[in-house]
Amino acid sequence: MIYTVTFNPSIDYVMFTNQFEVGELNRAHETNKFAGGKGINVSRVLKTLNVNNTATGFVGGFPGEFIKDALAKSDILTDFVEVQDDTRINVKLKSGLETEINGPGPNIEPEHYEQFLTKMRRTNSEDTVIIAGSVPITLEKPVYQEVAEVLKETGANLIVDAEKDLMKSILAYKPKFVKPNKTELEEIFDKQIDTDQEVIECAQSLLKEGAQAVIVSLGGEGAIYVDNNTKLKAIVPNGQVVNTVGSGDSTVAGMVAGLETGKDIESAFKLAVSCGTATAFNADLAEYQDIEKITSEVVIKHI
Numbered sequence: 001m002i003y004t005v006t007f008n009p010s011i012d013y014v015m016f017t018n019q020f021e022v023g024e025l026n027r028a029h030e031t032n033k034f035a036g037g038k039g040i041n042v043s044r045v046l047k048t049l050n051v052n053n054t055a056t057g058f059v060g061g062f063p064g065e066f067i068k069d070a071l072a073k074s075d076i077l078t079d080f081v082e083v084q085d086d087t088r089i090n091v092k093l094k095s096g097l098e099t100e101i102n103g104p105g106p107n108i109e110p111e112h113y114e115q116f117l118t119k120m121r122r123t124n125s126e127d128t129v130i131i132a133g134s135v136p137i138t139l140e141k142p143v144y145q146e147v148a149e150v151l152k153e154t155g156a157n158l159i160v161d162a163e164k165d166l167m168k169s170i171l172a173y174k175p176k177f178v179k180p181n182k183t184e185l186e187e188i189f190d191k192q193i194d195t196d197q198e199v200i201e202c203a204q205s206l207l208k209e210g211a212q213a214v215i216v217s218l219g220g221e222g223a224i225y226v227d228n229n230t231k232l233k234a235i236v237p238n239g240q241v242v243n244t245v246g247s248g249d250s251t252v253a254g255m256v257a258g259l260e261t262g263k264d265i266e267s268a269f270k271l272a273v274s275c276g277t278a279t280a281f282n283a284d285l286a287e288y289q290d291i292e293k294i295t296s297e298v299v300i301k302h303i
């Protein structure tokens with residue numbers, strides 16, 4: 001089974017405004033609410049690609065009910081730990097520019113965390129676990145590392161999409177791949193990255209630290225894939241960007257789906273970026289027909 005872990009899910013409240021003035025009354029002309037959080041987005045796109053999976057993590061209160069309900073409607077299996085506090089609601093403001101405010105997340109009690117670890121202890125070497133996104137601030141333990149330690153024992157495959165220290169903390173556990181975006185890569189290496197060669201060198205450093213492969217997503221510039229044998233660059237088509245929230249998560253989902261269905265690295269990577277771009281061009285996450293169309297337009301080069 002494929003499991004996605006979202007420690008800190010969210011309702012993504014997307015508001016489209018014609019203009020936005022800080023400190024003034026602004027009115028949205030359209031709003032949407034989506035079940036979000038990085039692992040949950042991966043689950044949703046995996047399901048769109050007909051790859052069954054189970055979403056786990058912590059949910060609470062009415063936003064938690066909203067998320068479980070949305071996933072059930074999409075036939076996605078869930079196995080969340082229920083907490084007392086409300087799951088966060090993240091605001092995504094689309095006013096020409098994209099502005100995001102993400103909440104800190106609910107209180108997670110030690111017994112909730114223990115219940116979650118028990119679920120991870122039930123995985124086995126046939127399973128893949130994708131851990132993605134931030135950790136609620138009340139969960140002070142090194143949870144990424146602790147989960148990676150459990151998975152090392154059970155033999156399950158690990159895939160990670162998280163910021164700076166969270167991602168760095170698990171490299172030694174040899175994740176199948178990690179997916180920083182360019183900004184995250186710059187934060188990890190504390191320097192500005194301007195060229196593909198610099199991206200490759202940073203990715204290779206992550207390989208040296210233990211990652212088996214690295215996908216660096218570059219927004220509208222596509223993405224670069226690096227492992228010890230292969231270096232690929234994906235060029236994505238131009239189109240109308242509607243909402244890039246979840247693009248990176250969609251990239252992760254496409255890669256997992258590609259590998260899971262036996263595609264070679266190049267085809268899996270092509271599917272990955274096609275999912276990312278199909279999401280960027282849509283109000284919600286990528287839809288199947290759009291992914292198929294964009295796949296025929298993406299160009300993959302060996303670099």
Ligand SMILES: Nc1ncnc2c1ncn2[C@@H]1O[C@H](COP(=O)(O)OP(=O)(O)O)[C@@H](O)[C@H]1O
Binds near residue numbers: 180236
């Ligand atoms: N403006 C865009 N035009 C086309 N594709 C995009 C655009 N922004 C994002 N994407 C697609 O989504 C992927 C992930 O986007 P990126 O912004 O790098 O990740 P994240 O959401 O993690 O910050 C990119 O590799 C690309 O395929």
Ligand SMILES: O=P(O)(O)OC[C@H]1O[C@](O)(COP(=O)(O)O)[C@@H](O)[C@@H]1O
Binds near residue numbers: 038244250
């Ligand atoms: O856990 P974090 O880092 O606060 O991120 C959560 C947010 O990221 C998202 O998962 C989107 O992530 P990406 O745009 O990087 O794919 C949103 O659904 C959610 O609001």
